[in-house]
Amino acid sequence: MVALIVIFISGLLSLFLAFAKKPWLVLLTASAxxxxxxxxxxxxxxxxxxxxxxxxxxxxxxAVAFGLIAILFTLLVVLTGYSSFKDKPQHTGDYIALLLFSxxxxxxxxxxxxxxxxxxxxxxxxxPIYVMAGSNKDDVRSSEASLKYFMTGAFATxxxxxxxxxxxxxTASFKLDEIxxxxxxxxxTHSSLIYIGLLMILSAFLFKVGxxxxxxxxxxxxxxxxxxxxxxxAAVVKLGAFGAFMKIFSVTFAGLHDFWAPALSVLxxxxxxxxxxxxxxxxxxxxxxxxxxxxxxxxxxxxxxxQSPDSAFNLWAxxxxxxxxxxxxxxxxxxxHDEEDRIEAFRGLxxxxxxxxxxxxxxxxxxxxxPPLMGFxxxxxxxxxxxxxxxxxxxxxxxxxxxxxxxxxxxxxxVLQKEDDDKPKTPRHKVPVxxxxxxxxxxxxxxxxxxxxxx
Amino acid sequence: MELLIIPSLFxxxxxxxxxxxxxxxxxxxxxxxxxxxxxxxVYYAPTTKYVSLFDPNWTSTFGxxxxxxxxxxxLIMVVLTNVITLLILLSNFNKELASNKMFTAMVxxxxxxxxxxxxxxxxxxxxxxxxxxxxPVFLIALWFGAPGRKQALIKFFIYTFVGSLAMLLALMAxxxxxxxxxxxxxxxxxxxxxxxxxxxxxxxxxxxxxxxFAVKIPLFPFxxxxxxxxxxxxxxxxxxxxxxxxxxALYGMIRWMIPxxxxxxxxxxxxxxxxxxxxVVYAAILAIKQNxxxxxFAFASISHVGLIAAGIVLLxxxxxxxxxxxxxxxxxxxxxxxxxxxxxxxxxxxxNMSELGGIAKQAPKFAFWFGVVALASISVPLTSGFIGEFLxxxxxxxxxxxxGLVIGSTLVYGAVYTLRAYQLSMYGPSKNFNFxxxxxxxxxxxxxxxxxxxxxxxxxxxxxxxVQPSVTRLFENIHSSKILVQ
Numbered sequence: 001m002v003a004l005i006v007i008f009i010s011g012l013l014s015l016f017l018a019f020a021k022k023p024w025l026v027l028l029t030a031s032a033x034x035x036x037x038x039x040x041x042x043x044x045x046x047x048x049x050x051x052x053x054x055x056x057x058x059x060x061x062x063a064v065a066f067g068l069i070a071i072l073f074t075l076l077v078v079l080t081g082y083s084s085f086k087d088k089p090q091h092t093g094d095y096i097a098l099l100l101f102s103x104x105x106x107x108x109x110x111x112x113x114x115x116x117x118x119x120x121x122x123x124x125x126x127x128p129i130y131v132m133a134g135s136n137k138d139d140v141r142s143s144e145a146s147l148k149y150f151m152t153g154a155f156a157t158x159x160x161x162x163x164x165x166x167x168x169x170x171t172a173s174f175k176l177d178e179i180x181x182x183x184x185x186x187x188x189t190h191s192s193l194i195y196i197g198l199l200m201i202l203s204a205f206l207f208k209v210g211x212x213x214x215x216x217x218x219x220x221x222x223x224x225x226x227x228x229x230x231x232x233x234a235a236v237v238k239l240g241a242f243g244a245f246m247k248i249f250s251v252t253f254a255g256l257h258d259f260w261a262p263a264l265s266v267l268x269x270x271x272x273x274x275x276x277x278x279x280x281x282x283x284x285x286x287x288x289x290x291x292x293x294x295x296x297x298x299x300x301x302x303x304x305x306x307q308s309p310d311s312a313f314n315l316w317a318x319x320x321x322x323x324x325x326x327x328x329x330x331x332x333x334x335x336x337h338d339e340e341d342r343i344e345a346f347r348g349l350x351x352x353x354x355x356x357x358x359x360x361x362x363x364x365x366x367x368x369x370x371p372p373l374m375g376f377x378x379x380x381x382x383x384x385x386x387x388x389x390x391x392x393x394x395x396x397x398x399x400x401x402x403x404x405x406x407x408x409x410x411x412x413x414x415v416l417q418k419e420d421d422d423k424p425k426t427p428r429h430k431v432p433v434x435x436x437x438x439x440x441x442x443x444x445x446x447x448x449x450x451x452x453x454x455x
Numbered sequence: 456m457e458l459l460i461i462p463s464l465f466x467x468x469x470x471x472x473x474x475x476x477x478x479x480x481x482x483x484x485x486x487x488x489x490x491x492x493x494x495x496x497v498y499y500a501p502t503t504k505y506v507s508l509f510d511p512n513w514t515s516t517f518g519x520x521x522x523x524x525x526x527x528x529x530l531i532m533v534v535l536t537n538v539i540t541l542l543i544l545l546s547n548f549n550k551e552l553a554s555n556k557m558f559t560a561m562v563x564x565x566x567x568x569x570x571x572x573x574x575x576x577x578x579x580x581x582x583x584x585x586x587x588x589x590x591p592v593f594l595i596a597l598w599f600g601a602p603g604r605k606q607a608l609i610k611f612f613i614y615t616f617v618g619s620l621a622m623l624l625a626l627m628a629x630x631x632x633x634x635x636x637x638x639x640x641x642x643x644x645x646x647x648x649x650x651x652x653x654x655x656x657x658x659x660x661x662x663x664x665x666x667x668f669a670v671k672i673p674l675f676p677f678x679x680x681x682x683x684x685x686x687x688x689x690x691x692x693x694x695x696x697x698x699x700x701x702x703x704a705l706y707g708m709i710r711w712m713i714p715x716x717x718x719x720x721x722x723x724x725x726x727x728x729x730x731x732x733x734x735v736v737y738a739a740i741l742a743i744k745q746n747x748x749x750x751x752f753a754f755a756s757i758s759h760v761g762l763i764a765a766g767i768v769l770l771x772x773x774x775x776x777x778x779x780x781x782x783x784x785x786x787x788x789x790x791x792x793x794x795x796x797x798x799x800x801x802x803x804x805x806x807n808m809s810e811l812g813g814i815a816k817q818a819p820k821f822a823f824w825f826g827v828v829a830l831a832s833i834s835v836p837l838t839s840g841f842i843g844e845f846l847x848x849x850x851x852x853x854x855x856x857x858x859g860l861v862i863g864s865t866l867v868y869g870a871v872y873t874l875r876a877y878q879l880s881m882y883g884p885s886k887n888f889n890f891x892x893x894x895x896x897x898x899x900x901x902x903x904x905x906x907x908x909x910x911x912x913x914x915x916x917x918x919x920x921x922v923q924p925s926v927t928r929l930f931e932n933i934h935s936s937k938i939l940v941q
Contacts, residue, residue, distance in 0.1 A: 370590070370616075371583040381517070384627040391633055398624050402617035409612050413605060416597055454517035 001057065003041035003067065004107055007033055011100030018093020027082050030096045031075060034103075038071040056117035063111035065316055066243045070110070073235040073323045074103045076438050080331045081228035083432040095135070098128035099232060106240030110247075115164045115174040118244060122160070122208070125240050126153055129233060133225040145224025152217045156207035163200025170194035176252045183255040190256075198253055202260060205248075208241040210290075211267060211297045212274040219278075222290035223341070230286050231330035234293050235323035242300060246315055249304055257307055264305050265393055272298035272400040279407050284341050285333055288407065289326065292367060295404060296322050299379060299397055302386045314381045317453045321366065321378035324449065328363040328442030332356055335429050343411060345426075348419035352428050357415050359439045362446045364415075368408035369401050377450035456508050458495065458533060459523075459570050462488050462540075466563035469556050478553035484563060485541035492537035501527055501924045508574055518630055520643040522576040527925030531779060531918065532573040532706050539698045539786055540566045542903065543691050546794045548896040550801075552599060552689065565591035565695055572703050578626045578642040581711065585667075585703065586619055592695050596688040607683035614680040618670030625663025628656065629715060648714050648932065657718035664712035665723065671704035672764055674727070675734035678757050685753035690797035693749070697756050697793065698786040705760070705782055708767045709775070709929070717933050720770065727768045728851065732862045734761030739868030743875065747806050748799065751876050752792045755832070755869070759785050762865055766847040769854055770933075775926050776919045777846025780911060783918060784831065784839035791828030791904045795821075798897060799880060803888045808876060813885025818892040822881050824901035829877045831908045833870045839911030 010033020014026045045064040059067070078096055101124065108121025130153065134146025168174060170193030171182040183190065203214060210218040222230045253260065275294030282288040300322075303315040335356055338345035350357030366375030379401065387394045419425055431439075465484035472480045499506065507524040514520045525533060544562060547553045568591065571584030589612065596608055629647055632638035633656050640646040652660065670677045685693050713720055735758050742754035763781050766774040798821060799814065800806050815822035834840030844866060852859025893901070911918065 371586045376583075376586075380623070380627070383624075384631050387624070387627050387633060388631050388638075391628070394627075395624065398620045399617075401620055402613065405613055405616045406609065409609055413597060413609070416594070454515050454519055 001059070002044060003037040003059075003071075004057075004104055006040055007037040007071075007100055007107070008104050009033070010037070011097045011104070014093050014100065015097035016093075018090070018097075021090075023082070023092040026093045026096055027078065030078055030100060033100065034071050034075045034078070038068055038075075041067050041071070056114050057108065057111045058113045059111050062243070062247070062312055063107070065312075066110045066239060066319075067107050069316070069320050069323065070103060070106050070236050070239050073239070073327060074099060074232070076327050076441065077228055077232045077235065079434045080231065080327065080334060080438045082434050084226075084228065084334055091135070095132065095228070098132050102126075102128040102132075102232070103236060106236055106243075109240040110243040112244070112247070113176050115167070115176070115179075118248070119157075119161065119164065121240070122157065122244070125237060126157070129229065129237060132229045132232075133221055135229070136224075136226045139224070141224035142226065143224075145221045148217055148224075149221045152207070156204045156214070159200050159207075160204035163197045163202075163204060166193050166197030166200060168197075170197060176247070180252045180255070183253065194256070195259065198256060198260060201248065202264070205241065205245045206267065209238060209245060209297050209300075210294055211301060212271040212294065213267070215271070215274065215294050215297075218294060219287050219290040222293070223284060223287045225286075227286070227330050227334045230289065231327050234289065234326040234330070235319075238293070238297070239319050239323065242304075242315060242319060246304055246312060250307065250311055254307065261305050261307075264301060265390065268298050268301040268305060268393070269396050270298075271295070271301065272397060276400050276403045279404070282407070283343055285338075285343050285346070286341055288343060288411075289329065292404070292407075293322075293326070295400060296367070298400070299382055302382050302390070302393060302397065305393070306386045306389050308385055308389075310381075310385055314385050317381050318378040321374040321446075321449065321453070324442050324445045325363040325366040325375055328359050328439060328446065329367075331435050331438050331442070332360040332363070335431055335435060337429070343414065346411060346414050347417055348426070349415045351418065352426060353431065355436075355443075356429065356431060356439060359443045359446075360415050361412050362443055364408045364412050366446045368405045370405075372447075372450055374446045374449040374453065377453045381453065456523075457491060458488075458508065458574065459567055461491055462563045462566040462570065466560045466567060469560040469563060472556065472559075474554050474556070477556060477559055478548055481544045481553060481559040481562070482541075482548060484559075485537075485544040488566065489537040489541045492534045495525075496530055496534050496921075499525075499527070499530055501921050504928065506530075514641040514643075518639070518641040519579050520577045520641045520646075521580060522643050523571075523574045523580070524576050525574050526928075527922045528706070528709060528779075528929065529573045531783075531922055532702060533570055535702065535783055535786055536566060536569045536573065536699055538907075539694070539790060542790050542900050543694050543698075545896050546694075546790070546797075546900045547691055549894050552691065555599075558595065558599060558691070561591040561595050562691065562695075565595075565699075569699055569703065573706060576644050578630070578644065578647050578711070578715075580642070581707075582619070582623055582626060585622075585707070586616075588700060588703065589615060592688075592692055592700060595695070596684070596692040599689040600692060601687045601689075603683075604687035607680070607687045611680045611684040614670055614677070618667040618677070621663040622667035625660040625716075628663070629660050633659070644710075644714070650715075652716060652718050654718060657716045658722065661712060661716040661719045661723055664707070664715070665727070668704040668707050668712060669730075669764075672701060672760050673757060674764055675730045675737060675757075675761065678734065678738070681757060682750050682753040685756070686747065686749050690793055693753075693793045694790050697753075697789040701756070701760060702782055702786060705763055705767065705778070708764070709778070709926075713768070713770065714929065714933050717770075720768065724768045724770075728765040728854070728858060728862075731761040731763075731765035732858055734758065734764075735862055735865045736868070739865065739872060742872040743868070745872075746808055748808050748811070748876050748880060749793070749796045749806050751808075751872055752789075752796060755792075755872055756785070756789060758865060758868065762844065762847050762851075762862055765851055765858075765862060769850045770930065771850065772923065772926055772930065774847055774850030776915075776923060777843050777850060779922050780839055780915050780918055781843025781847060783911060784843050784908065787904050787907055788828060788832045788840065791825075791901065792832060794897065794900060795825040795828060798893070802890050808879040811880040811886065812883035813881075814888065814890055815881040816885055817888065817890040820892045820898065821890075824893065824898070824905070825881065826877065827905050827908075828901065829873045831912075832873050834866060837909065837912045839908050839915065841912060842915040 105124030112118040130150040136142035207214040279291035366373035369379045509523040568588040575581035738754045738757035745751040766778045831838040834844045848863045
């Protein structure tokens with residue numbers, strides 16, 4: 001709870017400090033708030049204060065583990081984004097404050113104990129994103145992204161609320177543990193209310209994480225939003241949505257596993273194929289990232305389908321590795337700063353800016369799952385847990401990893417290639433210090449983080 | 456541990472060494488690591504069971520045991536790797552490439568990864584090193600290769616990556632338990648071997664490994680990446696691919712595929728031998744029809760390894776000895792042939808055999824040494840090729856005489872395509888090239904190759920005595936830890 005308050009207040013502070021017209025002050029406040037929030041979250045868990053459990057919120061191990069990486073990713077996104085905020089200094093405070101508010105929502109979504117808090121968290125998470133997606137006001141695509149995300153998102157929220165109402169109708173409770181107990185006690189004799197509610201909640205979740213067939217918003221929104229927002233959506237929003245997904249489906253609805261698992265398996269397969277096959281022909285970087293993220297959602301769904309005590313850790317490890325790759329790549333894209341956001345702009349990067357190119361290659365190969373990078377270990381944990389229960393599902397996931405290597409490799413080759421001689425040479429990109437730090441953190445994590453995951 | 460650390464240090468140092476010293480530095484690194492490997496080999500008594508290089512005596516919660524070490528089988532591959540790397544560096548010595556820091560670093564990086572593959576005694580570690588080897592060879596081919604390399608390289612990378620994923624699936628299946636097996640305690644080789652597999656899971660696990668190795672060897676229907684990749688890589692890349700990476704797969708079959716799932720060896724034996732035989736004949740015919748001299752030798756390589764793959768699955772000590780002699784011979788011959796191809800290509804700019812000819816008159820030394828390597832490739836008696844192919848063909852013949860006859864025709868085909876390539880390029884009317892003869896480093900490479908080839912051809916016992924105890928022990932382990940259905 002302290003963490004929530006600290007982060008929220010630092011968000012508010014940065015909103016008002018923006019009046020001082022000193023962007024670095026805002027950055028300082030936000031970073032300090034994030035670090036303080038992280039520390040308090042950690043100590044709260046470590047010392048087990050008695051106020052760990054609130055009405056509606058509970059910071060258990062799950063929430064703390066996921067919350068810490070959410071805070072870390074937000075910090076990285078803020079640091080990365082700072083230099084691009086500088087183009088519009090008057091908006092620095094708005095951006096950072098909205099990012100922090102959204103993070104507050106994500107933390108709620110990781111720690112809720114009743115459906116009511118869950119819904120609140122989801123809205124707190126989403127509304128700042130609706131705003132930020134459209135923050136690039138000169139670009140019509142940004143407005144389109146914002147509108148599209150808002151319309152579809154609002155619809156999904158509506159479906160979710162309706163689902164929660166059905167669940168309430170079936171179990172007479174909003175509280176997760178009461179719903180869990182109800183489902184276990186009434187084994188096999190549930191009213192159809194629960195099933196309908198479950199399906200509605202499931203479809204809302206699939207929408208939020210961007211899984212097929214509810215994925216259509218994500219390429220457009222990823223593509224239209226400013227880079228930082230895309231990075232934040234890919235890393236933190238997905239994390240929050242997946243955390244809540246796991247809390248509700250692997251714990252609360254675990255008793256109905258036989259009912260939803262087959263459906264979710266089919267959708268996971270569909271998601272992998274849709275993401276991969278659409279990514280093959282993309283020419284814009286953020287669209288590629290969007291489709292690749294759809295595929296990764298497909299892999300991550302395996303952790304929810306598989307019922308095992310390690311599922312939560314596997315999901316955590318997977319999102320951890322995915323987040324670093326995405327944030328690294330987004331940072332590289334911000335550095336390249338191509339108006340059209342073409343993949344082609346990556347050509348010859350490693351010759352212009354060796355380190356930036358190196359991180360781009362690490363990020364791509366990690367997404368592809370090449371050992372010994374972190375992405376490989378994330379995938380490995382997920383697959384090796386799933387193989388005992390769903391060997392065929394893992395086989396399909398492996399085939400998809402094989403398809404995926406094609407478009408990642410194409411980009412890796414582009415990064416490594418020489419520039420064409422007949423075209424004017426792109427000058428060396430300037431890399432601000434903060435982005436350099438982010439790149440270095442991502443590179444270290446991608447190179448050595450994998451070993452930590454399987455300790 | 457110094458086996459791996461020395462090349463890693465050289466790889467890192469290569470990034471900061473000034474350009475002028477780069478090629479001497481590369482050579483020094485090659486010599487150092489080769490000497491270290493040979494010292495290891497000298498101090499290794501063949502009856503020793505196992506020498507540990509690194510063993511933290513600890514397993515991560517996930518089962519990665521980090522064990523590294525070698526027995527005779529691994530050590531011979533380690534020595535081979537280091538000697539071949541030295542030869543590769545030496546044969547590039549007078550080229551511009553040798554002064555490139557990325558090239559030198561990548562060769563050493565490749566060496567580290569290969570040594571890791573050969574000394575890993577842990578399944579996951581083996582997989583990780585196996586995948587890492589892809590990166591340096593890919594980069595060497597991408598940065599320094601021929602113009603048409605991009606498509607070929609994408610094909611190569613995807614093909615081998617998908618193959619390796621199948622291996623990963625098999626490793627995960629055997630570790631975590633599938634089809635009702637008990638899970639293994641860790642990824643260490645002895646723990647994985649101790650798992651008793653049911654018929655269904657053994658079949659899948661064997662198949663997963665086989666797919667990975669068949670792509671890399673390459674066995675007949677999975678070979679389509681190979682000619683393009685070989686032709687489009689620079690000389691060093693081709694040598695690394697054919698002389699070393701391919702051996703990884705053969706080594707993997709002996710060390711991992713058969714010991715981990717011997718239950719289904721019987722059902723896979725005939726298909727593998729038949730695929731190998733088809734590969735031998737099919738690739739030989741294609742090699743005869745080629746006009747491009749590098750492509751000819753690329754297909755020749757497929758043709759030779761088909762026989763080796765067939766020899767491995769026979770699972771008897773004699774043909775396994777043949778496998779080892781032939782693996783070493785194949786590496787030496789590959790280095791020699793591709794060096795010769797590169798000498799021709801870099802001096803005339805032509806690889807098309809119908810436009811070549813008469814080189815022997817201008818460069819008699821080159822013609823002689825190329826001839827020596829070509830003869831070794833044909834497996835003339837007194838060269839190592841003869842011993843290896845003899846043992847292998849004999850093994851296949853005693854398994855099934857019809858297949859033995861067909862696979863034995865490799866000796867005839869080999870003579871046809873090698874001599875054809877040799878004759879078309881070396882003899883005939885001179886085409887007025889300015890063809891300078893061998894430089895000292897090229898001569899030295901050929902000389903070392905010849906010495907090794909003849910020594911192995913006259914006294915193959917050198918290798919056989921070295922490997923045999925380990926192989927016998929491995930087979931005993933296979934029989935004792937698993938109940939084989941004969």
